[in-house]
Amino acid sequence: MRATYIQDVQQWVAGFNFSTEVQVRFSETDMYGHVNNTKVFTYFEYARIEYLKALGFQSLSESKGMNMLIVADIQCDYLKEAFFDEILTVFVKTASIGTSSMDLHYLVKNAKEEICYTGRGTLVQLSSETGKGVPILDEQKKILLGK
Amino acid sequence: MRATYIQDVQQWVAGFNFSTEVQVRFSETDMYGHVNNTKVFTYFEYARIEYLKALGFQSLSESKGMNMLIVADIQCDYLKEAFFDEILTVFVKTASIGTSSMDLHYLVKNAKEEICYTGRGTLVQLSSETGKGVPILDEQKKILLGK
Amino acid sequence: MRATYIQDVQQWVAGFNFSTEVQVRFSETDMYGHVNNTKVFTYFEYARIEYLKALGFQSLSESKGMNMLIVADIQCDYLKEAFFDEILTVFVKTASIGTSSMDLHYLVKNAKEEICYTGRGTLVQLSSETGKGVPILDEQKKILLGK
Amino acid sequence: MRATYIQDVQQWVAGFNFSTEVQVRFSETDMYGHVNNTKVFTYFEYARIEYLKALGFQSLSESKGMNMLIVADIQCDYLKEAFFDEILTVFVKTASIGTSSMDLHYLVKNAKEEICYTGRGTLVQLSSETGKGVPILDEQKKILLGK
Numbered sequence: 086m087r088a089t090y091i092q093d094v095q096q097w098v099a100g101f102n103f104s105t106e107v108q109v110r111f112s113e114t115d116m117y118g119h120v121n122n123t124k125v126f127t128y129f130e131y132a133r134i135e136y137l138k139a140l141g142f143q144s145l146s147e148s149k150g151m152n153m154l155i156v157a158d159i160q161c162d163y164l165k166e167a168f169f170d171e172i173l174t175v176f177v178k179t180a181s182i183g184t185s186s187m188d189l190h191y192l193v194k195n196a197k198e199e200i201c202y203t204g205r206g207t208l209v210q211l212s213s214e215t216g217k218g219v220p221i222l223d224e225q226k227k228i229l230l231g232k
Numbered sequence: 233m234r235a236t237y238i239q240d241v242q243q244w245v246a247g248f249n250f251s252t253e254v255q256v257r258f259s260e261t262d263m264y265g266h267v268n269n270t271k272v273f274t275y276f277e278y279a280r281i282e283y284l285k286a287l288g289f290q291s292l293s294e295s296k297g298m299n300m301l302i303v304a305d306i307q308c309d310y311l312k313e314a315f316f317d318e319i320l321t322v323f324v325k326t327a328s329i330g331t332s333s334m335d336l337h338y339l340v341k342n343a344k345e346e347i348c349y350t351g352r353g354t355l356v357q358l359s360s361e362t363g364k365g366v367p368i369l370d371e372q373k374k375i376l377l378g379k
Numbered sequence: 380m381r382a383t384y385i386q387d388v389q390q391w392v393a394g395f396n397f398s399t400e401v402q403v404r405f406s407e408t409d410m411y412g413h414v415n416n417t418k419v420f421t422y423f424e425y426a427r428i429e430y431l432k433a434l435g436f437q438s439l440s441e442s443k444g445m446n447m448l449i450v451a452d453i454q455c456d457y458l459k460e461a462f463f464d465e466i467l468t469v470f471v472k473t474a475s476i477g478t479s480s481m482d483l484h485y486l487v488k489n490a491k492e493e494i495c496y497t498g499r500g501t502l503v504q505l506s507s508e509t510g511k512g513v514p515i516l517d518e519q520k521k522i523l524l525g526k
Numbered sequence: 527m528r529a530t531y532i533q534d535v536q537q538w539v540a541g542f543n544f545s546t547e548v549q550v551r552f553s554e555t556d557m558y559g560h561v562n563n564t565k566v567f568t569y570f571e572y573a574r575i576e577y578l579k580a581l582g583f584q585s586l587s588e589s590k591g592m593n594m595l596i597v598a599d600i601q602c603d604y605l606k607e608a609f610f611d612e613i614l615t616v617f618v619k620t621a622s623i624g625t626s627s628m629d630l631h632y633l634v635k636n637a638k639e640e641i642c643y644t645g646r647g648t649l650v651q652l653s654s655e656t657g658k659g660v661p662i663l664d665e666q667k668k669i670l671l672g673k
Contacts, residue, residue, distance in 0.1 A: 112424055112425075116266075121258075122600065123564060123571060127404060130405055131406075158601065159563065162598070169263055170428075257572050258575060259572075269453065270417060277552055300411075305455060306454065307453065308453060310451055405557070405562075463557055
């Protein structure tokens with residue numbers, strides 16, 4: 086496994102507690118017959134938002150008036166093709182937390198439990214008023230780290 | 233030709249004065265190997281906006297503080313498949329103008345001058361303040377009708 | 380209600396027996412803050428395929444070696460905006476059947492049971508070998524008409 | 527600049543010899559009012575293919591019956607937002623060549639010459655018959671390295 090953000094694969098996979106499902110749509114395939122590489126990022130986006138909702142992160146942020154998270158960078162490794170109509174399970178976890186940012190990791194498995202895609206990316210918390218970074222609160226950290 | 237919005241095809245085709253080009257992207261194809269039917273509407277959208285810019289409609293509307301056009305309905309007839317990397321020419325014209333709406337027609341040809349897609353749809357001019365329909369001004373009508 | 384494919388709205392709505400759900404993704408919104416008009420056609424496509432699977436139409440067609448359905452035309456009327464994260468219910472029904480084609484109708488409601496979008500479109504059954512139209516079988520008609 | 531694939535920014539930027547343009551479409555924005563992060567990968571894909579065509583890489587590969595390139599991984603860093611209707615210049619270069627793969631880098635600037643996005647990703651050359659990796663030929667290397 087090539088990804089630099091994964092040291093021990095088994096341990097990395099075991100660290101995910103949240104997942105949600107997506108079903109591959111016909112319009113997400115391309116002429117190679119598989120899921121177009123650009124569409125996997127829409128799965129990441131969907132799962133990331135579901136994850137933050139499930140944790141209560143989003144409602145906490147909104148109650149504090151701090152509900153803007155921006156993608157600073159994102160990447161995906163394509164290990165196995167996925168095809169039309171497959172049900173994919175998208176796992177998300179918080180890998181680390183910076184001052185006003187957090188690093189999320191992604192894992193996508195097919196119904197045979199095979200790893201199709203892995204990924205990671207940094208989100209930055211911005212003030213929607215000033216457009217500048219806002220420190221991650223202790224309460225937010227607790228939620229992200231599941232404490 | 234099945235489309236109810238076309239009476240005489242030759243005459244209908246001859247009525248277009250504006251066109252712009254799109255190149256079919258790989259990510260716009262699907263597993264059938266051709267352009268996915270849903271993507272043609274992004275071509276219509278792109279060409280419609282270029283058309284309104286070219287006419288000066290958009291800048292006029294902005295100068296009047298009335299720059300919100302909403303798609304009320306849209307439709308497409310698929311006559312011939314288009315494929316990856318093809319350069320398509322998208323034609324747009326104003327077919328009719330209502331009180332606060334206008335009916336635009338679309339024609340998409342490939343490099344062989346074959347008709348791939350035809351379409352039409354109604355745009356409604358809204359006030360971004362009230363969200364209600366705003367009558368098309370005489371100046372706007374003149375622009376749309378090329379007078 | 381403007382759509383020419385709807386005579387009596389109540390009766391039209393009552394005629395749907397199948398539905399499936401989609402959740403509006405962030406990447407499906409546009410800068411107007413609502414679902415981009417082009418994305419509704421991906422909801423139609425998804426629901427159409429689920430509908431044909433649920434009826435057993437797809438598996439019957441595959442068993443006969445006739446599994447290629449092409450969109451000949453499609454249209455959508457936008458009655459009410461939908462927004463990020465909303466759960467939409469997409470209804471599909473067969474409105475009529477031609478020699479080698481069928482006309483499907485679409486209805487999309489939000490969680491408040493309000494109608495957001497309506498639509499219709501013709502599918503044509505093609506032979507994947509010859510690329511020509513193939514008559515809809517009696518068995519297929521029975522399935523589509525729920526008999 | 528955070529990206530680990532960039533050592534010296536000025537030198538890195540100066541190393542690009544190829545570029546192509548994309549115009550931001552309305553349907554590529556999201557409710558934050560800017561280009562949705564997932565759409566930048568469609569710009570990368572488009573520019574990558576134009577790059578390989580411009581170099582003659584694609585026609586060489588086709589003449590050798592080796593025309594399948596698969597994205598093994600890809601990533602993007604978002605430095606500055608881009609907005610509807612902006613003309614973006616997408617630069618592509620070959621950063622390194624492996625046995626049957628190559629590493630491409632991406633740079634996207636707006637009309638003010640500001641860097642909006644940077645990226646990189648590995649492409650793998652596959653045999654469409656066996657689905658296995660095929661070594662990059664010397665002729666292909668020469669083309670990619672501009673020699």
